[in-house]
């Protein structure tokens with residue numbers, strides 16, 4: 001069937017609108033499993049025998065000094081960087097090291113980079129609409145054909161990210177924090193199972209940080225969320241479980257109180273300040 005025929009067939013669920021299937025099997029273990037992962041860049045070990053597991057529905061914060069390997073770890077999970085050795089599994093079924101970046105995304109791993117990249121000339125609603133369509137060129141016709149269930153999904157996400165009142169405003173007029181929430185909403189449209197969020201509160205006001213803390217904690221449970229963040233106050237406000245990376249390995253893991261009293265962690269952070 002041609003695209004035109006698809007679009008004029010209103011009783012059909014279009015392929016490009018169909019929810020992404022994510023048969024992630026977590027019955028026997030974690031949603032993310034990394035073992036013995038090593039990555040070198042020109043002989044420099046950026047990731048050094050990294051072992052990390054994240055449980056289904058968990059909200060995990062990853063902290064660590066500059067150069068600890070946090071970004072590289074996210075790059076490995078999303079398929080952007082291939083490790084030299086090790087295993088990386090999404091549930092017990094998907095070996096991520098055999099998959100391309102787009103395949104990993106469509107399995108249900110969404111990544112939010114530090115800078116918001118919303119479409120400023122479109123409304124909040126249209127940005128979410130766009131995020132839903134696999135084929136982004138379809139946008140102009142999407143509104144006309146949109147089925148109620150997809151509108152419901154957008155409304156649900158608007159509520160989650162707290163932007164209902166601004167749904168018809170251009171994304172360009174949003175504050176920095178609102179743009180970040182919109183972008184999280186755009187990821188949610190794809191119904192991810194695992195969300196990777198890089199420094200979500202950089203540049204935010206105190207109030208925006210509080211709202212972001214609420215948003216990320218509300219997402220956990222429905223999906224697993226891994227947050228890389230430098231702001232310790234923010235990490236303390238959201239994290240039940242914190243992993244400290246240092247020189248490409250896990251240095252400590254536990255509650256914020258446990259890791260912040262760990263002599264090795266203190267040494268590493270004091271070293272950085274010095």
Ligand SMILES: Nc1ncnc2c1ncn2[C@@H]1O[C@H](COP(=O)(O)OP(=O)(O)OP(=O)(O)O)[C@@H](O)[C@H]1O
Nearest residue numbers: 041042045046064065066067068069070071072073
């Ligand atoms: N493509 C690359 N080529 C060479 N070295 C790299 C590359 N990517 C990362 N590195 C190095 O690997 C180490 C880990 O970098 P990474 O960006 O993962 O750390 P990070 O914990 O995210 O740091 P930050 O908190 O500063 O963002 C750093 O020393 C970095 O310079």
